[in-house]
Amino acid sequence: MNIHEYQAKQLLSKFGIGIPAGHAALSVDEAVAGAKQLPGPLYVVKAQIHAGGRGKGKFVELPTDAKGGVRLAKSIEEVEAHAAEMLGNTLVTIQTGDAGKQVNRLYITDGVDIASEYYLSMVVDRATGRIAMIVSTEGGMDIEDVAHNTPEKITTITIDPAAGFMPHHGRAVAFALKLSGDLNKQAQKLARQLFDAFVALDCEMLEINPLVETIDGKLLVLDTKMSFDSNALYRHPDVEAMRDETEEDPMEVEASKYDLAYIKLDGNIGCMVNGAGLAMATMDIIKLNGAFPANFLDVGGGANKEKVTAAFKIILSDPAVEGILVNIFGGIMRCDTIAEGIVAAAREVDLSVPLVVRLEGTNVQLGKDILANSGLPIVPADDLGDAARKIVAEVKQAA
Numbered sequence: 001m002n003i004h005e006y007q008a009k010q011l012l013s014k015f016g017i018g019i020p021a022g023h024a025a026l027s028v029d030e031a032v033a034g035a036k037q038l039p040g041p042l043y044v045v046k047a048q049i050h051a052g053g054r055g056k057g058k059f060v061e062l063p064t065d066a067k068g069g070v071r072l073a074k075s076i077e078e079v080e081a082h083a084a085e086m087l088g089n090t091l092v093t094i095q096t097g098d099a100g101k102q103v104n105r106l107y108i109t110d111g112v113d114i115a116s117e118y119y120l121s122m123v124v125d126r127a128t129g130r131i132a133m134i135v136s137t138e139g140g141m142d143i144e145d146v147a148h149n150t151p152e153k154i155t156t157i158t159i160d161p162a163a164g165f166m167p168h169h170g171r172a173v174a175f176a177l178k179l180s181g182d183l184n185k186q187a188q189k190l191a192r193q194l195f196d197a198f199v200a201l202d203c204e205m206l207e208i209n210p211l212v213e214t215i216d217g218k219l220l221v222l223d224t225k226m227s228f229d230s231n232a233l234y235r236h237p238d239v240e241a242m243r244d245e246t247e248e249d250p251m252e253v254e255a256s257k258y259d260l261a262y263i264k265l266d267g268n269i270g271c272m273v274n275g276a277g278l279a280m281a282t283m284d285i286i287k288l289n290g291a292f293p294a295n296f297l298d299v300g301g302g303a304n305k306e307k308v309t310a311a312f313k314i315i316l317s318d319p320a321v322e323g324i325l326v327n328i329f330g331g332i333m334r335c336d337t338i339a340e341g342i343v344a345a346a347r348e349v350d351l352s353v354p355l356v357v358r359l360e361g362t363n364v365q366l367g368k369d370i371l372a373n374s375g376l377p378i379v380p381a382d383d384l385g386d387a388a389r390k391i392v393a394e395v396k397q398a399a
């Protein structure tokens with residue numbers, strides 16, 4: 001799960017991390033009220049969307065020479081004008097895709113006199129099974145470009161989970177940022193605070209770009225992105241409450257209500273499968289037969305009628321879907337139970353596209369009989385290859 005910059009800053013400030021003051025705003029009035037609570041004379045109006053690259057982004061509705069999604073303002077009046085121009089409009093950045101994202105929230109924050117910009121992020125590194133801190137002196141830029149053009153300017157420090165964060169990790173971070181004196185000490189302290197926050201909040205990723213040194217010698221977090229391990233959210237109701245569903249794909253939101261792992265893709269064959277590995281194999285074999293999957297969908301081990309019906313509805317609400325392939329392995333869940341679920345769901349949603357079903361596992365013959373006797377035009381398949389060939393042929397025939 002992702003959250004907005006202002007929310008991430010609220011969380012980080014609880015760990016004592018240096019953040020410029022700021023206020024979130026949903027309207028021009030709130031933006032003005034927020035600015036009035038800041039000392040001035042320099043303010044920054046920042047679009048809050050779940051994507052980076054806002055500063056260099058472009059608003060679809062504004063002239064091409066209009067400013068982007070991070071704007072400096074030298075007075076309350078300028079804050080007001082920027083807020084009015086940004087709210088409700090669509091910002092396109094390198095991370096939003098061409099459709100862009102509508103700006104519904106702003107963050108009004110203190111303008112900072114920047115001496116230097118740095119980069120610092122943390123991820124769970126699957127290769128080492130440890131939390132990695134990635135630091136670079138090249139802040140404020142696209143880190144992908146830095147990694148590509150000047151990889152020697154990026155330092156990665158991994159932290160052994162058993163020993164935890166040690167003073168030498170902090171020194172390594174400060175050294176990689178080429179900081180000396182008090183700034184060096186601040187960087188060591190910040191690295192520990194960030195590590196503590198990352199672990200305590202069950203983060204998946206935490207990126208600070210830029211981390212800045214101010215002209216009066218302070219290290220401040222100017223921009224931050226945070227994402228969380230969804231499996232751990234039950235431990236953090238305060239974080240869960242920060243979810244902004246308007247930033248997510250509506251079908252993925254609907255799927256998450258039923259605990260279905262759903263990801264929309266570009267093809268025309270909807271897939272309903274149990275188990276992530278089987279779902280991947282099903283997508284592969286559809287491609288092997290010259291077609292493309294419309295989605296990844298794992299209904300999980302305990303797929304019951306309610307889940308299967310919800311899954312059908314989600315797949316069919318995608319106008320690109322021209323056929324559905326159900327590929328279920330009945331292990332703990334028996335094939336006859338699944339077949340009953342499929343028949344009931346197909347009736348309930350008034351199925352309008354070809355449906356191929358491959359069942360295998362416990363009580364498979366009972367399951368096949370239920371499908372065959374249902375009176376519905378369900379095409380049975382014997383194995384994965386047969387199922388993929390049949391759904392591709394059915395869709396071609398229907399077209």
Ligand code: ADP
Pocket residue numbers: 020044046051052053054055056070109110111112113114117140209210222223224
């Ligand atoms: P994004 O990464 O989405 O473009 P940032 O918050 O990183 O958004 O802002 C882009 C740039 O704007 C920063 O690299 C920094 O130079 C400048 N900036 C952002 N916030 C402030 C601030 N509070 N004071 C001064 N400059 C800022």
Ligand code: MG
Pocket residue numbers: 052053140209210223
């Ligand atoms: Mg940034």
